[in-house]
């Protein structure tokens with residue numbers, strides 16, 4: 001068990017206090033024991049040592065994604081994504097559903113999500129008959145992108161006991177044809193009821209976790225901060241699946257939920273536990289609620305109206321007092337607190353709450369966070385610094401949604417996810433993908449951090465870019481800091497846990513436009529090899 005790995009002749013980005021780049025690193029058992037020159041590290045060789053020649057490739061600390069949704073990503077992967085390029089027509093969708101049916105035992109759900117009847121060539125929903133042609137032995141549900149409407153087959157209607165006599169539920173509608181027969185289209189509460197029936201089973205959730213974890217390992221992600229899932233039982237599933245090894249990453253789990261987060265947060269507050277419970281594999285994170293909407297919607301809550309619509313400030317889900325009633329006692333009890341806050345008005349609200357909490361109940365090192373912190377104006381950054389707050393920006397949003405930001409928020413887009421401003425102010429920002437909202441590939445995030453280029457090719461706020469080394473620190477050590485784990489992970493230093501990755505080339509000499517296509521060849525967590533490209537097997 002005390003096997004040694006000596007990685008030599010590479011470009012080792014240590015992320016230590018001096019930002020040292022060395023040639024080599026030594027791992028023994030679960031820990032890093034040394035970094036240095038190849039010559040120095042080779043002196044540690046004994047009969048238990050395996051020498052891995054990096055041939056100039058980059059080795060760096062395992063990447064930490066400080067905000068993503070494991071369960072949602074995994075369950076999406078188990079379903080058909082209608083947002084995928086390959087789904088352009090109802091025929092395409094039926095074809096993919098058929099394929100999925102052929103791999104699914106009879107009686108189990110086959111699901112598709114992200115359907116947009118206006119964007120699909122046929123400009124309508126699939127009919128019950130079309131879905132029946134795919135299978136009469138599996139329930140099938142196709143959920144619209146908005147999450148309020150679905151199309152289902154006869155099997156699903158049977159399970160839900162919906163027939164010609166079933167009345168519309170309150171606040172919902174079961175669509176019918178001229179002869180009164182249900183067409184399979186369910187609206188609002190009729191959909192919600194079906195969606196509950198089609199909920200993922202515990203086994204499916206575990207399967208989803210396994211798929212997600214594997215995908216993240218291949219991308220070099222060794223720790224994740226899970227930003228909540230389907231409900232209160234999600235935490236239990238995450239904990240079990242991390243401790244039993246289904247999820248290989250270290251997990252820092254936020255307490256909350258995608259829907260009705262306030263109810264779930266209250267239950268956690270009443271339970272008596274606080275942030276930090278757990279170990280280096282699985283740790284309880286902050287309590288989290290949603291303060292405003294989505295940056296791409298656009299529904300974020302802004303101080304000034306949208307550039308694209310002078311009568312729109314977006315939406316907010318809390319009043320100042322209501323947030324303080326929830327979070328000030330949480331702060332007092334010892335919780336780290338955080339919220340989804342994208343617009344400057346939402347960030348302002350959370351900071352005001354944090355300022356009051358710290359003033360009323362001073363705490364050393366509370367490390368409160370702000371998820372996303374989209375429009376982070378200079379005055380807000382100043383207040384983050386004063387309160388020791390950690391924002392978790394999403395530079396890759398600039399790539400995927402940046403053109404829309406410029407349209408909707410105008411000049412303010414240049415102030416979104418301003419990594420350079422955080423550096424200047426001495427605010428420790430931890431980069432996150434918010435997968436499945438964007439691609440989890442950290443190379444995409446790093447590329448966005450150093451370029452701020454949108455999909456259409458515009459650079460949004462060039463003076464807010466950071467260097468490669470600075471971006472890597474925000475993807476590693478700062479993420480560890482945001483989860484109170486910087487003593488164990490986040491950099492390559494003697495005594496730290498051996499979480500590290502090897503890239504397929506030298507990152508520091510790669511051309512900037514190559515970065516998104518860089519592959520991770522090797523991932524190690526806790527001294528254990530958890531991913532290795534077979535074709536590139538390094539240590540044979």
Ligand SMILES: [Zn+2]
Pocket residue numbers: 067068069227434
């Ligand atoms: Zn999120």
